[in-house]
Amino acid sequence: MRPRHLSRRGLLAGGAAALTACSASGPSRPSAPASDSPETVLVKQLIAEKERTIALYSALIAGGGGEKLVPFRDRHQAHVNELRKHVTLPAAPPSPTGSPTGSPTGPAAPGKPSLSRLRDLERKASAQRPKQLAAVSPGMAQLIASIGACEAAHAVALPKSL
Template structure:
């Protein structure tokens, strides 16, 4: 003969069994004072975002100060805007503890001479490329691929600025 279980008994028993599972999954079973820690990727992403913002600002200042720019200049600026968008897509605000903010410094005014302005851009690109290579060793593999790709692009910009 089949055993009959009332709905009330089933729901009550199910809730009793589920309570320890929910408590364990939600972290309630451990130390309540423990705060979630952000992954290392968060700080690296914020630093890369700040670098891209500075590069974009520097390119825009050079563009405003000099009308006789090389043909590849707008493409490089657009690449940096694309890099910034990609980095921002990987950063999820509100995940974990708020990391220490990266100090943002405005780029200096570009030199009046176009050659000197290009040299300043080239140096900024080389520094950014080196930073992204270093970043690629400090983050998860998926983010490392993004950092390496951005760094390679920035190295290419630096090379073009040296020849054009």
């Protein structure tokens, strides 16, 4: 009896059937991690931005800025806490100095921390929020809009001096 030769198409069809059977019997394992959705990317960017803002507030508070700025910083921390509920972030390596994550001289907030710098940062951040709403789910849009409203209020409510 002569061995039967499979066509390329037949071989591929059989391989696909075998793969389907294998995947049905166990969890599938992607060869590469799935990329983040646009919403997840935005949320991660917002978290990083908020952490830099918190670092600026903390620097002013530690530099003798007093207790007037603590409620502002705490509201930003509440934003970060809420945003983190919507994404899975890798654990950050411990900071060697024990300082908060983010840098007061990061891209969103270069220069020396000051009230006018914070006011400007809050104003610019709140102006960006409406532009970010189109690409997110309704629930996330509501959260981002609320954050923007808070930032706009901060820009007005920050004390003129410490």
